[in-house]
Amino acid sequence: xxxxxxxxxxxxxxxxxxxxxxxxxxxxxxxxxxxxxxxxxxxxxxxxxxxxxxxxxxxxxxxxxxxxxxxxxxxxxxxxxxxxxxxxxxxxxxxxxxxxxxxxxxxxxxxxxxxxxxxxxxxxxxxxxxxxxxxxxxxxxxxxxxxxxxxxxxxxxxxxxxxxxxxxxxxxxxxxxxxxxxxxxxxxxxxxxxxxxxxxxxxxxxxxxxxxxxxxxxxxxxxxxxxxxxxxxxxxxxxxxx
Amino acid sequence: xxxxxxxxxxxxxxxxxxxxxxxxxxxxxxxxxxxxxxxxxxxxxxxxxxxxxxxxxxxxxxxxxxxxxxxxxxxxxxxxxxxxxxxxxxxxxxxxxxxxxxxxxxxxxxxxxxxxxxxxxxxxxxxxxxxxxxxxxxxxxxxxxxxxxxxxxxxxxxxxxxxxxxxxxxxxxxxxxxxxxxxxxxxxxxxxxxxxxxxxxxxxxxxxxxxxxxxxxxxxxxxxxxxxxxxxxxxxxxxxxxxxxxxxxxxxxxxxxxxxxxxxxxxxxxxxxxxxxxxxxxxxxxxxxxxxxxxxxxxxxxxxxxxxxxxxxxxxxxxxxxxxxxxxxxxxxxxxxxxxxxxxxxxxxxxxxxxxxxxxxxxxxxxxxxxxxxxxxxxxxxxxxxxxxxxxxxxxxxxxxxxxxxxxxxxxxxxxxxxxxxxxxxxxxxxxxxxxxxxxxxxxxxxxxxxxxxxxxxxxxxxxxxxxxxxxxxxxxxxxxxxxxxxxxxxxxxxxxxxxxxxxxxxxxxxxxxxxxxxxxxxxxxxxxxxxxxxxxxxxxxxxxxxxxxxxxxxxxxxxxxxxxxxxxxxxxxxxxxxxxxxxxxxxxxxxxxxxxxxxxxxxxxxxxxxxxxxxxxxxxxxxxxxxxxxxxxxxxxxxxxxxxxxxxxxxxxxxxxxxxxxxxxxxxxxxxxxxxxxxxxxxxxxxxxxxxxxxxxxxxxxxxxxxxxxxxxxxxxxxxxxxxxxxxxxxxxxxxxxxxxx
Numbered sequence: 010x011x012x013x014x015x016x017x018x019x020x021x022x023x024x025x026x027x028x029x030x031x032x033x034x035x036x037x038x039x040x041x042x043x044x045x046x047x048x049x050x051x052x053x054x055x056x057x058x059x060x061x062x063x064x065x066x067x068x069x070x071x072x073x074x075x076x077x078x079x080x081x082x083x084x085x086x087x088x089x090x091x092x093x094x095x096x097x098x099x100x101x102x103x104x105x106x107x108x109x110x111x112x113x114x115x116x117x118x119x120x121x122x123x124x125x126x127x128x129x130x131x132x133x134x135x136x137x138x139x140x141x142x143x144x145x146x147x148x149x150x151x152x153x154x155x156x157x158x159x160x161x162x163x164x165x166x167x168x169x170x171x172x173x174x175x176x177x178x179x180x181x182x183x184x185x186x187x188x189x190x191x192x193x194x195x196x197x198x199x200x201x202x203x204x205x206x207x208x209x210x211x212x213x214x215x216x217x218x219x220x221x222x223x224x225x226x227x228x229x230x231x232x233x234x235x236x237x238x239x240x241x242x243x244x245x246x247x248x249x250x251x
Numbered sequence: 252x253x254x255x256x257x258x259x260x261x262x263x264x265x266x267x268x269x270x271x272x273x274x275x276x277x278x279x280x281x282x283x284x285x286x287x288x289x290x291x292x293x294x295x296x297x298x299x300x301x302x303x304x305x306x307x308x309x310x311x312x313x314x315x316x317x318x319x320x321x322x323x324x325x326x327x328x329x330x331x332x333x334x335x336x337x338x339x340x341x342x343x344x345x346x347x348x349x350x351x352x353x354x355x356x357x358x359x360x361x362x363x364x365x366x367x368x369x370x371x372x373x374x375x376x377x378x379x380x381x382x383x384x385x386x387x388x389x390x391x392x393x394x395x396x397x398x399x400x401x402x403x404x405x406x407x408x409x410x411x412x413x414x415x416x417x418x419x420x421x422x423x424x425x426x427x428x429x430x431x432x433x434x435x436x437x438x439x440x441x442x443x444x445x446x447x448x449x450x451x452x453x454x455x456x457x458x459x460x461x462x463x464x465x466x467x468x469x470x471x472x473x474x475x476x477x478x479x480x481x482x483x484x485x486x487x488x489x490x491x492x493x494x495x496x497x498x499x500x501x502x503x504x505x506x507x508x509x510x511x512x513x514x515x516x517x518x519x520x521x522x523x524x525x526x527x528x529x530x531x532x533x534x535x536x537x538x539x540x541x542x543x544x545x546x547x548x549x550x551x552x553x554x555x556x557x558x559x560x561x562x563x564x565x566x567x568x569x570x571x572x573x574x575x576x577x578x579x580x581x582x583x584x585x586x587x588x589x590x591x592x593x594x595x596x597x598x599x600x601x602x603x604x605x606x607x608x609x610x611x612x613x614x615x616x617x618x619x620x621x622x623x624x625x626x627x628x629x630x631x632x633x634x635x636x637x638x639x640x641x642x643x644x645x646x647x648x649x650x651x652x653x654x655x656x657x658x659x660x661x662x663x664x665x666x667x668x669x670x671x672x673x674x675x676x677x678x679x680x681x682x683x684x685x686x687x688x689x690x691x692x693x694x695x696x697x698x699x700x701x702x703x704x705x706x707x708x709x710x711x712x713x714x715x716x717x718x719x720x721x722x723x724x725x726x727x728x729x730x731x732x733x734x735x736x737x738x739x740x741x742x743x744x745x746x747x748x749x750x751x752x753x754x755x756x757x758x759x760x761x762x763x764x765x766x767x768x769x770x771x772x773x774x775x776x777x778x779x780x781x782x783x784x785x786x787x788x789x790x791x792x793x794x795x796x797x798x799x800x801x802x803x804x805x806x807x808x809x810x811x812x813x814x815x816x817x818x819x820x821x822x823x824x825x826x827x828x829x830x831x832x833x834x835x836x837x838x839x840x841x842x843x844x845x846x847x848x849x850x851x852x853x854x855x856x857x858x859x860x861x862x863x864x865x866x867x868x869x870x871x872x873x874x875x876x877x878x879x880x881x882x883x884x885x886x887x888x889x890x891x892x893x894x895x896x897x898x899x900x901x902x903x904x905x906x907x908x909x910x911x912x913x914x915x916x917x918x919x920x921x922x923x924x925x926x927x928x929x930x931x932x933x934x935x936x937x938x939x940x941x942x943x944x945x946x947x948x949x950x951x952x953x954x955x956x957x958x959x960x961x962x963x964x965x966x967x968x969x970x971x972x973x974x975x976x977x978x979x980x981x982x983x984x985x986x987x988x989x990x991x992x993x994x
Contacts (some may be wrong), residue, residue, distance in 0.1 A: 033510075034500040036486040037522050037870035039853050043348035046863050047329055053866040055380045056876035056940075060977030064866055064875065069979060072525065072870070074915050078883060079532050081916045083525035083871070147380055149357045151744060152862075154326045203331055206342040206496035 024095050025115035026173050027215030027244035028202070029225045029232065032085035035209040037070045041088060041201035048174060048200035050160045052146040065140045067091070067171040068201055085249055088210065090201070091138045091171035092235065093117055095242030099130035099139065107168070114178060115244075119170055126166035135236050136243075139170045173212070174199040194220040215244060306333050306809025308723050308735040310716030311346040311353075312445060312855065313418035313645075314338065314491040315723035315733070317809040318347065320740040327351055327717055327741045332493075333809045335792075338729040339493045345853055345867055347493075352861035353699070353715055354741070358934030360700055360712035362389025362746035363396035368693070368708060372700035372932065379935035386700070393748055396711045400667075400753055401760035403692055407664040409435035415654070417670025418443040418645050420721040420737065422778055425638075426751050426769065430758065433768035437663070440654050441645045444676035444856040444945075447958055448849070448926065449489055450602035450611075452647035456955035457597070457611030458632070461829070462821035466632035466642045467727045468615070469818055473501025474628030476509060476592035479545070479583070481516045481538045481614045483598025486523040487852035487870075490598075491728030499526070511592075514583065516541060517600065519847050519881065519923040520916030522870035531583075532918050535845040535961060536836030537573035538601040541580070542613040543833050544569035546620050548584030558827035560616050572835060592628035593621035600847055600961035604836035607953035613831050625820025634817035636724030637734040637785055649956030652681055659686035668695045669713065669750055674702035675930060676856060678948040678958065680904045696750040699860055701933045713750040718743045720751075720774050722782070722810065732817045734785070736810035749774045778802075782811070790815045839949050839959070840903040842966035847923040848944040854927035859937035868979035869925065872912050875977045878941030881914035881923040882967075884986065890967060894982065897972035900924070902947040902965045909942050910974040913986060922965065 045051065051065050058064070068090040075082045097117045099108050107123035108130045110116075131139040145165040156162060159176035163169050181197040194213050202210040213222035226232050232246040302321045309316045309330070317336025321329040330350050334341030358373050364387060366372070374385045391399075404412065414427045416439050427439040446452075451467070459465045472478055472485070472495060485495035502511035515524035516531045516538060524530045533541060543564040550561055570577040587593045597614035604610065615630065623629025635642065646654065651673070657663055659682070666687070673683045687693055687706050695707035704710045713719070718739045725733035751774035758765040771777040779802055785791065786801050790813045795801035805811055838845065850856065851869065858864040865876045872879065880900060882892065892898065896911045900922070909924070917923060928941025951959040982988045 034503045036496055036499065036526055038486065038492070038496065039345040039867040039870060040343060040348060042867055043345035043863055044343070046866075047348050047351060053862045056865075056977045059866055059875050059979075060975060062981070064979065066868075066979070069868070070870065072873075078885070078915060078917075078919070081520070082530075083520065083916065086526075086870070149383075152352070152355045152357060155328055155351045155355050157328050158323055200329075203341070204343050204348055206339070206344060206493045207500040208342070208497070209500070 024093070024215050024242070024244040026093065026178065026212070027222055027246070029211050029222050029246045029248065030088055031209045031248045032087055033248060034207040035070070035086040035088060036207055037072060037086035038206060039070060040204045040206055041068055041210060042066055042070065044200040044204035045171070047155070048157060048160070049172070050156050050162050052142075052148060054146050058143065063141070063143045065142070065169070067138070067140065067169070087247065088201070089136060089138060090245070091117060092136055092241065092243030092245045093173055095244065096240055098133045098135060098239070098241060102129040102133045103127070104129070114175065116173055116175060119168060119172070121161055121163055121167050121169070124167045126168065128168060130168060135239055135241065139168055142167050142169065302328075305738060305740040306335075306736070306807060307717065307740055308721070308737040308809065309343065309347045309350060310419045310723070311350050311858070312488070313443060313723070313726075314493065314728060315725045315735040316343060316347060316493050317735050318343065318350075319809070320717060322740055325741055327354060335808050336733065336735060336810065337731045337812055338491065338725045338733050338735070340497065342493050342497065344493050346855055346858050346864065349858065349861045349864045350717065352863055354717045354744070356699065356860055356934060358384060358386060358700055358860065359715070359745060360697060360704065360710050360747070361386050362712065363391040363393055364389055364710045365391050366708060366710055368687075368706050370705070372704060372710065373934070375938065376935075384935045389746055393746070396709070397753055397756045398760060399709055400694065400711070400757035403665045403694065404757060404761040404765055410437060411662070411664035412436040413663045413665070414439040414667045414669070415671060415673065416441045418446060419670055419716070419723055420719070421724045422721040422781065423669065423751050425781060426754060426777055430754070430765070430768050434764045440650070442651055442671055442673065442676070443645055444926065445488055445850060446645040447648055447676070448599065448603070448960065450599060450607060450957045451644050453602040453607045453611050453953055453955040453957045454598065455642065455644050457608055457615055458821070461612060461615055461826055462823060464632070464822065466819065467644070468821075469631045469633040469727050470594060470596045471628050471631065472498030472594065474592065475502060475594040476511050476628065477586055477590040477594070478502060478511065478513045479516070479587065479593070479595040479617070480513065480523065480527075481542060481595070481597050481610065482601025483596040484521045484523045484849070485596065485598065486526060487521060488850045488855050494728030512586070518845060518918045518921040519849070519914070520871065521849060522852055525871060525916070530916065531575060531579070534572065534574040534918070535847070535921065536604055536606070536838065537569065538610045539606055539613040539831075540564065540569035540833055540835065541573045541575060542595065542610070542617050543831060544580055545584045545587055546617045548581055549588035549620050552585060552588045560619070560827050560829055560831050563830065564833045569833075587621065590621070592623070594618065594623055594628055594630070595621070600849065602953070603957060603960040604962040605951060605953055605959045606832070606834045606836045607957055607959065608955045609832040609834050616826055616829070616831060619823060619826045624823045630821060632819035632821055633727035634730060634732045634819070636726060637732045637788065637811060637813070638781060639724050642726060647956035648678070648681070648958035649952045651677060652950065655681050655683050655686045659689045661689040663690055665692040665694065666690045668693065668697070668703055668707065670696075672697075672701040672703045672857070674706060675933070675943065676945070678904070678945045678950065680948060680950045696753075698747070699933055702931055705932050711750070711753055712745070712747040714739070714743050714747045717741060718747070719749060720778055722778070729812075730816040730818050731813045733812040734810050736805050738806045751777060785811050788813070836959070836962055838962055838964045839951050840964040842901065842964040843920070844965050844967060845918070845921040846900075846902065846947065846963040846965040847921055847961050848926050848948070849923055851925040851927035856927065859928055859930055859940065860934040862936045865936055865940075872914065873979040874912060875979065876940060877976055878909050878925060878928045879912040879976055880909050881912050881917050883917050883919040883921075884913040884915055886919045887911060887913045890969070892969070894986070894988075895973050895975045897970045897974050899968040899970050900947060900965050901968060902949065902963050904949040905946045907942045907944065907946055908970060908972075910976050912976065922967070
């Protein structure tokens with residue numbers, strides 16, 4: 010048995026793709042949430058199931074209250090999505106190897122056809138960003154015409170989460186490869202970042218010091234990574250601002 | 252622009268494909284559409300797995316943001332912002348994203364229908380998520396439908412024919428306006444609930460009074476250092492939310508030497524106020540006093556003679572009436588006076604009160620203290636759109652009341668309704684539905700089976716916006732004049748027909764002056780006739796020597812805009828010398844609570860039938876799929892109410908039952924209800940969900956004719972019932988729930 014003090018936390022910088030989110034300009038408008046749902050074939054679950062906490066948001070906007078009226082303040086809106094941890098707590102608990110780390114893209118993958126629905130990963134995720142298909146939710150005709158052909162449609166009993174729009178990553182890489190070049194920073198972005206009216210979300214290569222996301226992280230200088238103390242090595246940096 | 256396109260660039264950028272080649276060869280309207288194919292069959296212009304992108308315009312509100320819609324095999328699969336369009340620069344709001352749920356909505360009007368008023372347009376089932384809802388079958392063909400419209404035009408006197416239209420789409424409005432000027436039919440009336448809650452008429456009227464010219468003010472939030480917003484919810488639905496959100500990001504930009512500040516004055520913390528550095532929970536009705544007091548204090552700090560506009564106000568009196576400490580007012584005045592870029596914005600509920608016009612004038616005049624007119628970070632008149640002679644605002648509710656009276660009195664014999672749902676959107680006190688009894692024939696062009704379509708004799712469905720041609724004038728939000736263009740991105744799903752085509756064909760059938768008023772083959776020819784004059788204008792984003800090429804570019808880029816800043820500088824010579832009324836608002840009704848209805852930031856006026864908009868959590872309360880009433884926790888405790896208790900809200904005009912949400916950021920003497928739900932039709936996802944707060948509104952107006960929607964006082968009665976709200980935020984731990992400390 011390994012005693013807690015013997016656990017070695019990985020502190021090495023990892024990650025390829027990452028995000029910076031500026032909470033100071035996020036207005037909580039939900040455009041990213043809608044964009045994510047439209048891009049990734051995320052189902053809606055209806056009033057009853059969403060009341061049970063079964064809604065399938067891959068990204069959600071958190072806001073908290075501080076103080077009491079009249080000195081009450083809303084904390085800066087906090088878009089919360091899969092942090093694509095370099096050392097993810099969801100990965101080692103999956104008995105089916107459905108949630109694995111991509112060596113190529115340094116992302117946490119969710120392999121839907123391996124998932125058997127134990128929900129251990131969701132249990133173990135400190136960010137609470139995984140959502141489970143509790144039912145086969147109906148999307149009556151002709152709503153199904155809107156499905157993105159690049160993204161799998163999930164069924165009941167399968168866990169799902171933010172993928173950093175991996176279909177867009179792959180498409181950009183394919184295009185670049187066929188044109189014999191590297192993917193250029195800013196050539197593509199995730200659905201949430203593309204929609205964001207305030208441009209609060211920036212996506213790109215964190216391993217490239219010249220990319221916009223790396224530059225922003227340096228320029229702000231006060232970025233935080235959530236629950237970093239757990240040793241998860243998250244790849245999303247937040248600016249609290251204010 | 253280079254003419255050397257690779258095929259890939261052509262498909263990607265142009266977003267034209269088959270559609271444009273049809274234009275260039277002049278085929279009929281049918282061939283202008285992209286065909287929807289089974290996944291087995293590949294349209295020849297498409298590669299397997301390659302998407303085609305079309306530029307068009309969002310019709311979820313009147314702002315006119317440009318979209319680029321990704322299509323695959325003739326299906327629209329994702330809407331993104333059009334990066335070229337100067338209004339939204341590639342960005343969209345949640346409603347723009349969800350526009351596809353309108354296109355693919357399972358409850359649409361599928362073809363022309365002759366219909367008994369009040370009959371349903373789809374069969375209702377018990378569970379919207381499990382059971383089948385069947386849409387009503389079309390029982391007419393389009394030839395008969397067109398003949399019906401032609402007969403209606405011919406049968407009645409021109410003064411007995413009226414068009415009631417929504418705030419989109421402008422090309423159809425122009426078509427009907429042309430028809431009206433040339434045939435004498437009643438000029439078309441436009442309305443939308445958003446413009447009611449924005450208090451657009453008041454803002455425009457105040458600007459006219461102060462600056463001597465009409466127009467819609469534009470507030471350069473992005474260039475300012477300190478923004479004082481009196482009720483303007485510009486990060487939610489106000490005027491042009493995507494553009495104003497970009498402005499807000501500019502205000503906060505970290506690269507700036509100093510981070511800009513937002514101070515929001517309103518009785519309930521909206522999600523705009525949630526982003527503010529300071530939320531000032533002002534007593535409703537005292538906005539004018541506070542604005543003038545801040546102005547006076549700021550001028551006194553600077554020294555010099557006090558101008559007439561600010562001489563009548565007593566800051567101490569304003570402080571005590573508004574419930575803001577005088578020290579706070581002084582601090583705010585100091586901030587305003589010392590800032591190099593102060594800006595004051597009037598809007599929303601602050602103007603929707605009996606003294607709304609005085610509030611708007613006081614807040615606009617506050618800008619004179621900052622001397623920001625026509626300067627970066629200041630107040631401008633919005634640039635007029637390319638084919639716009641002057642700003643035409645939608646009808647105020649007062650004008651709608653007059654219009655409704657005309658209907659009820661039988662002065663209008665045939666009413667055409669397009670793009671608006673007055674039975675739902677207008678306050679119940681106007682009795683629009685009953686007024687329709689005075690109209691012999693009601694013809695609706697509704698895309699969705701909404702409440703107004705239910706009260707029509709005929710429903711001749713228009714295409715969805717993504718299946719349509721058209722254009723929308725950008726009336727505010729961009730420095731350049733912008734005309735956003737629409738083109739079909741998919742072929743129509745159902746047997747719908749463009750209303751412009753129906754009217755053109757009907758005018759031909761009616762003959763005489765109708766035929767000569769609309770001498771067009773179809774909608775596209777009409778569109779070309781309207782766009783063609785732009786070819787000779789200077790400073791265009793593109794130009795072309797002939798109309799076909801120009802139209803192809805127009806579609807390719809999603810419209811036409813100038814490259815120059817055309818915002819106008821207001822004339823303000825006399826602004827300090829006007830005497831401003833330091834009045835408080837009057838409130839109608841007996842109750843003890845101020846009532847603030849506000850537009851749901853996610854659902855807005857017409858989003859309730861889009862399931863993903865329903866499932867978006869409200870930004871402040873995180874409630875989904877329903878309506879709630881926000882009550883301060885202290886007030887709730889006094890009344891013995893907890894979350895999900897159903898209460899009855901009683902106003903002088905009506906009453907509603909809905910569940911309580913204890914909202915920590917609202918004045919204890921104020922309650923608030925979001926607008927957007929409470930449909931009795933409009934498809935399976937909207938119907939029977941929540942309540943409509945316009946049922947509580949009385950018919951009181953301000954001097955500009957806008958409804959005093961925030962000028963009501965209401966009572967709260969307990970019902971003893973419970974209705975759990977679905978919310979994203981857990982209830983655990985909130986107010987001690989689940990900790991054994993529940994009160």
